[in-house]
Amino acid sequence: MAWQGLIDRYRERLDIAQGAEPISLCEGNTPLVPAPFLSKLIGAEVHLKYEGLNPTGSFKDRGMTTAITQAMFEGAESVICASTGNTAASAAAYAARAGLKCIVLIPDGKIALGKLAGAIAYGAEVVAIRGSFDDGLKMVRDVTRHAPIALVNSVNPARLEGQKTAAWEVTEQLGQCPDWLCLPVGNAGNISAYWMGFHQVKQSPQLLGAQAAGAAPIVRGHVIENPETFATAIRIGNPARWAQAEDALRESNGKILAVSDSEILKAYQLLAQREGVFCEPSSAAGVAGLMKEAEDRPDDFIGRKIVCVLTGHGLKDPDTAVGQNLTPTIINADVNELLKHLERDTK
């Protein structure tokens, strides 16, 4: 039978209303792609959980199917979220499918084009605020206390219910629980959800979380007032799930570390140009963290089964891909010009 999405697949393990009709876009079931180049580099068996192949291009769809399903069941007519972009696109898509109005708050001027495009295409009302993601989250938490609108940020527990399914998929696809799971940490909803999922089936890898050096509140131990990184999806200074992330890290015997933007960029390029897997910059933070930690403590990783979560597709942020490179060579539509160009190229 065809894959019908996460609620259809895992309903009995999810804490959502049992009578609710699933709102699904056939999310989940994303590939676990072997990473031969990274495997050789580290001397381990590395796989990439390619969450960018969810319907709206990011892992957020896992939690959104449950959040919107629950909101519909509870009679919501509109939903709202604050977002660095991926949550916005996902909320907009599932709201459109459910026939709900969707309002998204984004930090003005700090959203990757592909993310904004999604939210707009799905028909959401996009409101840009003169402030950060953290400001936006505070605003939507406030506003949903005063207006009959459902909040679908990851502070909504139904979001984590769906999101935790990724932990089960990883273990099912690998045929066993991995030794390490590496992932970027922004608002810390995802690391919390993976931990919930692993905890529920009583088998967890060590978690390796990576924050961008300019937006690393958990690593630093304090709120970052003005978080900065080109990896916009994790440009968050005060994670909503901070305490849960710390629990997850401690209980899984895990680690969290900061990686610089240049380390993230290097991992981003390696993934695309060596593995053939294009992810958004923030997604590469988990891989950057793995590469850094494996260099410092190789024995913790050699021979292990390692899964790196790539949270979003590279197409979410086309400007980063194009921006690093020059404009293409332009030639006339003449085969001799092409031959000359190719010859010059091989000299």
Next chain:
Amino acid sequence: MAWQGLIDRYRERLDIAQGAEPISLCEGNTPLVPAPFLSKLIGAEVHLKYEGLNPTGSFKDRGMTTAITQAMFEGAESVICASTGNTAASAAAYAARAGLKCIVLIPDGKIALGKLAGAIAYGAEVVAIRGSFDDGLKMVRDVTRHAPIALVNSVNPARLEGQKTAAWEVTEQLGQCPDWLCLPVGNAGNISAYWMGFHQVKQSPQLLGAQAAGAAPIVRGHVIENPETFATAIRIGNPARWAQAEDALRESNGKILAVSDSEILKAYQLLAQREGVFCEPSSAAGVAGLMKEAEDRPDDFIGRKIVCVLTGHGLKDPDTAVGQNLTPTIINADVNELLKHLERDTK
């Protein structure tokens, strides 16, 4: 066991070198998403084959896994293609994974941003030509006669071998062969490949092909010198697989028709805003064709099982999504401003 891509799944049915080591990004296995809004509109059971969830964001990955696998087996060191964008990104990704050099020829200034971003990110050499896709295809066919470079456009038979797997997936997922399969027609490789796939298992739906009105050579019966449509992926005036497309249409008792850019845009918006499925503009041509034909001849469609192929993800062309809409409302990071905005909104 985890999904390991199309060659792993279907090898015995594919005409590629049996000893070849698969170069795969776990392509295929894309969801067949139910389309409740379209189903109601047409009075049929409509599903969307969401090919935008292949690794590089389009259906091209199906044929590229077989083409690059075959090229590697034959000892290629570099590959080349002409492309409106999707083939370029796909060739670049699989070449990167195989460690091959990749050169892509694109029509200058007529490529959607998300497609160019992919090709560049995967490390391909992008050469823009002052000419059309058709000019580019002629150039790469010529050049591969003079230089030791493998051609990976869909004139390469290994491309269609992989591409035909989509026909089998559709039938497996639906639990039966659909009555109609609707899809956009550009270079006509995809409709030819579906036909090959259905023909091989001796069961085919009626094929409904749609060309953009400004780039409809098969509908018009003659080459279009200067094809024009905003659906860049099907802006092709002289399809390489023209004769095979006509065979497929005739033998499947199918149809081909032209749809205007405004009909394509309407279908594109309906898909995103009603079904929650964001595809690239050209992908919506098949749905536009279905809507048009079902209005003219409703009895041919009522009660039928219909699959529409959405060839690429909407993220491939973010500018089309953003371009149609105004810039977002901007407010201060103040919950009262947000409440005021929401109240005004509901009046």
